[in-house]
Amino acid sequence: MARVIVDVMLKPEILDPQGQAIARALPRLGFSGISEIRQGKRFEVEIEGPADEAALADVRKMAETLLANTVIEDYSVRVEAQ
Amino acid sequence: MARVIVDVMLKPEILDPQGQAIARALPRLGFSGISEIRQGKRFEVEIEGPADEAALADVRKMAETLLANTVIEDYSVRVEAQ
Amino acid sequence: MIDSVTRATETPDEPQPYAELGMKADEYERVRAILGRRPTSSELAIYSVMWSEHCSYKSSKVHLRQFGTKAPKSDALLVGMGENAGVVDIGDGWAATFKIESHNHPSYVEPHQGAATGVGGIVRDIMSMGARPVAVMDALRFGALDAPDTRRVLPGVVEGISSYGNCLGLPNIGGELAFDPCYIGNPLVNALCVGLLRKDQIKLATAPGPGNKVVLFGARTGPDGIGGASVLASATFEDESHAKRPAVQVGDPFMEKLLIECCLELFEADVVVGIQDLGAAGVSCATTELAAKGTGGMRVDLGLVPLRDPSLLPEEILMSESQERMMAVVTPEDIDAFMAICARWDVPATVIGEVTDTGRLVMTWKGDVIVDIPPGTAADEGPVYERPFHEPEAQAALNADDPVRLARPDDLRATLLTLLGSSNLASKEWVTSQYDRYVRGNTVLAMPADAGVLRIGEVMPGAEETDRGIALATDGNGRYARLDPYAGAQLALAEAYRNVAVTGARPLAVTNCLNFGSPEDPEVMWQFAEAVRGLADACKTLGVPVTGGNVSFYNQTGSTPIHPTPVVGVLGVLDDVRKRVPHGFTAPDLKIVLLGDTRDEFGGSEWAHVVHGHLGGLPPAADLEAERSLGGVLVDAAGRGLIEGSHDVSDGGLAVALAEACLARGVGGTVELPGPDAFVDLFSESTARVLLAVRPESYDALAELCARREVPYYCLGMTGGPALRVEGVLEVPVEELRAVHEGALPAVFGS
């Protein structure tokens, strides 16, 4: 049993309307000193066996084909330290 | 300039239909060995100054009041290693 | 290094990547001739996008002219083709503007964003006429229902339309959904928007008055959809970071909603001289078109354009297709009021230039002049092609393959159920339930009605009071058009016209989206030429002018084009919207009446397609005179309150129309067929037919109206009971019809 984290973020050049809406709202809410916010997705994937190379390769493939839309998003995969 | 990451996940007891839908689709797509997937949000917050305690306290407050709805979500805040 | 005009003059022989930008050698030479020197890379950017097929209509122009030359005389037309959208007079001081546009290719690459930005683009077209957008519609085509490609593309497209349109607060009041293997790899996503305005409020895309300010407002400009510009950037700048710019645009419907409300306040405050949306070709298009239609000159400092990505180069800024942007021309006296309204709506706005009387569009970047062109040469004087065309080699054989040779069924009950659950005739609710059809509270009819109907009186507080309403429908049948593009385009118009008329509305005007393969293929070009000729002729006969539209070419995979698919939208008006006719059988104990004659016509029919996988012969005859008479009866009868419910008869024939009429409110009916051949009566797709439900005491008056206009009519039976019964032929409980009809799409896409 291990937990693998897949982070999916819009590519930097792609418009992130969600992040922008939050960033625009911040000053009004009294938060300053923040230059940018981008919003993405985080997946917590529980795998049954150990997080070995084979399992990670599988998760990477899953990220590539299912969790991320690689036309507009980048992803990264890492094992969570338990 | 520093980047602070805020991860927001639904509390474990709250149904996550998005994660479930992905998990259900996996076998059909040829992925096995995955026991659960949960989907949450990841925010990349760029702060103007250094990520010192004061700045982190600010981001934590933002997470608590805005980025997460603590009725249904948990959050965690960390500085991204550059 | 910035490629300034000075530099261009000094380096006349520097090679330029015009071919990579899709320009032909002779087109490039023409630019050189116009300018008397080589263009700068920014100028090349402008000419290449403005002279592209998409912006210049260079292959279609010579044909589209017929919409003007053959246009019927119409008092209703306030603004015709050539503006962002046509405007029609709908009475009582009100006007409506509407247009349909394609976003086919982007929706294949990224279904959600492609479809979403398609909605966004057409909504801005409507806004730029000075109108409040009031509803959207969408006409969709996908590959076979069970094809993997369809499963990938359809849910994303629907979600994109849904998320964008719903967030704007525009009710979705109708559209189409059809499947055919020819659309695999080439889905069609055509979006329509309709807007309302006071007649005296029309805005045009023009920049008159030297000294007036040019304002860019809305979203900041980013590197969206500038795949093409990267060629320029890498050629001129040898800069790798610019080599991979995204071809995909992402929409921000929230920003668009703010833009809508902001524009309406700007119009109300009367602080806009001219306005243009930024669509394909972004700043290039907006500046050249505004300048060309105004006093003729404009000075712009591109360095003032607010950027999302500060590394953007001027060529990229010029080509960027970032969404949710508009450009306005404002007098210096009004500029403060203009900016204040933008600020109230949190819409960023920046003065980037000024109108001049020099006849030149001049752009600077950090002090250098990088563009200096006569704007009309980019906007209006693009290349025009007389592309060769001829009838496809296989056309004669296709038309000769008449469906009379197909085996006809004995079990008509089974045939009805098969058709009713087939992809093109099944309930579209899986799609339509993702669209908000109620928002803004003016929706009178929407799915599953034949046309969407809106009340208009409460849309714009302060405008003249009115009881009027508008009705809209879109239609198009690629199989019919494949068999005969001339007739196919006419049939598309006829069906949309009829769908508007069955609600009781008087059809007024037409918009169209012409989806075809490559214009460089003479066989495709023939299909196009025939379709345009057919549509223009039909508009003339029916007395409804074309007010605008859109052409989408290159819908093909390899050398295989899609079926020619002209999608036609018709707008009609109800003088009293309370007299609209609802959809289907609305109550028991009404007489069921069929108007129009049925012939043995199965070419291109759903029956041939579903049961035999056959496409051949000729489509049903387009009898436009009959459609016109039928429309007249429907409008008169509705106005006199003679009709309780209605449904047009089209795909799948009378059998499917009867079933859908029962499903509308769960009211069954019993009918007797008028003709000798039950199969023909039930499944033929003869046109100019509708099904009505009328109170017995209204029947004679209806019959008299029909007789006066020589419209054939047949009383088939009565509504009521839990089943659809065709005497001596079939009986199906309404709930069984429902299960079959509503189960098909969820079976593929989940419930």
Added chain:
Amino acid sequence: MSAARVGVVTFPGTLDDQDAARAVRHAGGEAVPLWHADRDLKGVDAVFLPGGFSYGDYLRCGAISRFAPLMEELIPAARAGLPVLGTCNGFQILCEAHLLPGALTRNEGLHYVCRDQRILVENAATAWTGDYTPGQEILLPVKHGEGRYVADTATIGALESGGQIVFRYLGGNPNGSMNDIAGISNEAGNVVGLMPHPEHAVEELTGAPSVDGRGFFTSILKRFVNL
């Protein structure tokens, strides 16, 4: 006697404000537009938070709106007894503002759903439901992508036992909400939130095929006539 004044709030991205105002007028009240950026309730007798996509519904529905200047006035006023009704996005804002317990999350089916929905009125004693009878079945449209009501077990228990579950879905739950909850009230019964849209069911000609939403508006207006 002058008509009761019902404030209708517009945030950036609010969509159903015109409809809500129209419904108030049809019921004989005066609709008073309230602007999110003003710290001013204009002395209204009640407030309607309409549906829409305030701030694009980015982040979470209602998350940004609840910080609006107007909300700084509205929150204490509601706690002090001002009748407030939130439909759809308005309901989401009320939950985000903690005027109502629980939260609204993504529909279980993951799609936006627009349909005519049967609703059971369970509590006819709130400020906004006096014109209904307990157990009455009504038809109202729902149209939302994030309407699945969730709360912890203790909260649900308290809502159930305190009669705070005002509306429940009948004939199929469109979003997977806990206990088929369609709408709730606060303990005092002056603040009510629901996902369905009464303002789209007040006219014969337009909107949903019912006029069952009228009761919301007549309820609140009668309350002020009777005061």
